[in-house]
Amino acid sequence: MNIKYNPFDEKLLQDPWPTYHAMRDQDPVYYIEEFDAWALTRFDDIWQASLDKTHYTASHGTSPEVLLLDKNLPPKVFLFMDPPEHRQHRNLIAAPYTPMNIATLEQQIRETTRAVMAPSLEKGELDVYRLSSHVALHTIAKFIGLSFEQIFHIRKLIDAFYHREPGRMGTTEKGQQAFAEAHLYIHELIKTFRKTPPAENTHIYNWLNADVNDTVMSDDEIFFSIFALVITGSDTLPMTVAATLYYLSQQPAVMNEVRASPELIPQAFAEAARIDQPTNILGRVVTEDFELHGKQLKKGQPVLFLYASANRDDREFENPDEYQLHRLSKRNLSFGAGLHFCLGQHLARFEGQIILEEIFASLGDFEVDRAKSTRAFGEFLQGFNHLPIYFAPQVCSEQ
Template structure:
């Protein structure tokens, strides 16, 4: 059977692993003709390409929608910038997410989780994904400088924006409408906070007061804010839900983390690797590159298939096995290179604390398999519902 892959092939979304393995073995630099782009699946290839600032550019976008379906210029935000611009714009908020800064807020994060958990523990049931989502949204709201209700409203637009429809590539008509509504709503918030300034150390203030290139336009602030809500509340709920799911599937490992909670950080890390929420991101090729006997031409696009790389046997022993004791020499769960995830330390803290509190508060639980629900798409995947039941406290 000939090897066929496309990020928009819906038949692959629920179980891409056999195709990913074949691509890694037979065509590690795989050409997708109808998109005129290349796909990388091996860990080291993606790692090295992520470090290569001269051959690959983010200025044409990094998502499949931006690279293949949009004719509009990409928003002027650091996610889609190269040096030196990237450093200046990312630097407006980057210090807030440094490892030493994030370590200082662990007690606050734990307080948020315990507040949200308390009524759930009394009921004897909860949705792990919903807990993860609400925790992440409360925290990113504080970082940005928005009210929680405002971030929840934006997240609602995002959920509609990412819904996929069979037979439709990328954003649906309903998704485009949700994006337009989000644009109008967030511009209103920007106007509000110009007049009613939030906390001085918030992202909103940093963006409003930015002096780079004469200051940020309202549209630049809109895209920055929209992107921060997305990145600040996608990965953590997916990875936390999958961590609980796979621990339940491996009772011996669940017993290990109950006995030794110091293993929980590794369990969250392994869940993010084993069930990588971000299927892929991409770049535009800035100059000809030869790899595995193929010449990838300037102007074409390239996809980094993170989900495939995170199960590459060349990098990980028994890559298809969930193992919380795994020691990862390198990690692509949050990207690497110039565009590594800004909030990776916050995400790891949130995930670890939530799992610690769940495991520590619930001696035994049962996953409601009938209520579990995954979403699939060319970009994101994971459990969007993970209900568990337990003895009420």
């Protein structure tokens, strides 16, 4: 296969699998001449790069748009830091995301899921993505220290920011306007919080009172921290919950197995995250020259980690293009690896499990309408952003 890869290629993003397969087999360290950058496609290469603190840095950004289209250094948030700064800033908000603390949220997440589902029960129709997105927003809003209305407004602006139009690489003009609006809106919130302190133990409280190496966080650093956490806290979960039901519906016997044995839900969710990983591409910048698979990577060149490709690498997974409920994987890149593994991975898995449990328990024999599903395609995120399911309408009782 004659390989031609560009991370902003709209047609490729809609069906990247043949190209990814060819790149893994023929050119696993692919040079993108247009951007003087590299793309890694094999699982082990990306796994090892994620652990490598010597040859790569996150300080120049991690998303393809920032790495390839924007030469300005990104804001100082922990997502774009290297050790020891990364750990110091990450620890400002890390405590709520431990498995032990996440487990205490079960009743809260269940009640939120049921409340968001309730209006749909009488209709007999539910959008799985919307349900999961609202549940995630409720949870991350409390973590950050925002109201649901505030975070929902920010989320809509982020959706506009990441909307892509044919023939244009990266952010659109409307996306730039949405970012400017989000910048103004969040800065106004920060001003308010500086006058009227938020609740203790929220992220905003910790950021406002942060003192790392005798340095406090600026309003702009807090803005970017909020912006980034709204993205990471409310995108990958709904896409993966929707993907779980989409792929299960393709195998009715497997769907019935999960329905009969809810303890299999975490496996179903994990396999959906593998085969249809929402975080399509992230990357780093090379800090010193080195060689990989015979290619010379030079200091200053961006390197893209094609996670979606890696999670379908037959060197790591048997029959990787098949959704297998009982797949046993030694390693997983669905939530990253190494220093920058996803801070909210335990929360995402737990929320996904509870949402799916509530769907199976509440809706009975529902039907997944794959034909009416829609997907978002982008160089950063990709996956289902609408998945309708139908069921017998129910009469909701008073809670």
